[in-house]
Amino acid sequence: MIDVRRARIDLEAVLDSVRRDDAGAIVLFVGTVRSDEGIRALDYEVYRPMAIKSLTALAEQAKEKFGIAEMSIVHRLGRVPVGGDSVAIACAGIHRAETFAACEWAMDEVKRIVPIWKTEVEGRAKSVRGSR
Amino acid sequence: MIDVRRARIDLEAVLDSVRRDDAGAIVLFVGTVRSDEGIRALDYEVYRPMAIKSLTALAEQAKEKFGIAEMSIVHRLGRVPVGGDSVAIACAGIHRAETFAACEWAMDEVKRIVPIWKTEVEGRAKSVRGSR
Amino acid sequence: MQIRLRLFATYREIVGSRGLTWSARDGITLRELVDGIVAKYPRLADHRGSMLLAVNEDIVSAERVLTDGDEVALLPPVSGGAR
Amino acid sequence: MQIRLRLFATYREIVGSRGLTWSARDGITLRELVDGIVAKYPRLADHRGSMLLAVNEDIVSAERVLTDGDEVALLPPVSGGAR
DSSP states (O other), rough: EEEEEOOOHHHOOOOOOOOTTTOEEEEEEEEEEEOTEEEEEEEEOOOOHHHHHHHHHHHHHHHHHOOEEEEEEEEEEEEEETTEEEEEEEEESSSHHHHHHHHHHHHHHHHHHHHHEEEEEOOOOOOOGOOO | OOOESSSSSOOOHHHHHOTTTTTEEEEEEEEEEOOOOTTEEEEEOOHHHHHHHHHHHHHHHHHHHHOOEEEEEEEEEEEEEEEEEEEEEEEESSSSSHHHHHHHHHHHHHHHSEEEEEEEEEOOGGGGGGGG | EEOOOOOOOHHHHHHHHHHEEEEEEOOHHHHHHHHHHHSGGGGGGGGGOEEEEEEEEOOOOOOOOOOTEEEEEEOOOOOOOOO | EEEEEOOOOHHHHHHTTEEEEEEOOOOOOOOHHHHHHHHHHHGGGGGGGGOOETTTEEETTOBOOOTHHHHHEEEEOOEEEOO
């Protein structure tokens, strides 16, 4: 499963998409929008056809490079609020060492080469926030 | 969330249990029962109070050792069929490198020190299997 | 000939558009096209060193000779994933 | 005094029980208790080298002096997680 989408990421579906009876290790990475002074959300902008192409290539490369069985990558586009999931990478393999390694490598590559850009959406500090 | 339980592991709940607005990286490891010649399931036997104690200590140790924010570990007990999830470890941190490292370390420790034993449940090769 | 131009993030903000059509002479290279774009939008000049160039969704070198109808994308350094 | 004994996996199979109560003299050490158990179930002897011992849910050394009501667990090498 390779996707770049506006809708919320269904993590259970991403996990299920890599399940195989012969692969006993599944690793899922989820990148969420971290809260930070004045940040309310991140806006993700994407060159979609090229992103899909490069995510597809990346998953194939990961399978070859680490000998893993399956990899799925789903990235949000548009506005993701603090606490929301912006990217999910699931990876299934026979042994856990290479499954972890493949998942971590893929996330580094996503940040390095996939044409997705983010902009911080700042929120004014409303007095309401103090009441929480 | 630390648990050793008979019921199916709710992975979404395990993930949610480690979410924090200030931790942007979540890593989930899922160990599933891998299919193998003649194996139908695994039976997990546990020394429950000691397992809970050692899983709790392990999660605390992981937080200190890797500087991560949260860790949850849930292990099945009893019979888990091929394809079923036997263990889930979720980990949340600020940066992804240590979050991956903590999750992998924790899984190694679970296999090394937590009093859980497994027995293979063999299935007779029924002729029905050939029809698939 | 007509080149379709696509712009993202900072470049989109500078140019004020996600995409536009650019008229160019036949046989122009990608580098010459970008020279022309930067001449029209001088604030792009500071970004030239880190700009990636794609033609029809593939990263290519600046020496690429363009053809009528090509889609050229000017890509800022990427920053996918969480912050 | 009475010691509660807990057995798991292979050891449970050898002894034929998950748990039993063992009568022992006061002041007995864990090592002496295990000597007695192995004497009664000789098939445990092969496993002694890899056996971990817990008293009241903590791994302890074989020199530990036991007290009435202690729960002693004989633990085979662990093998959690998936295969």
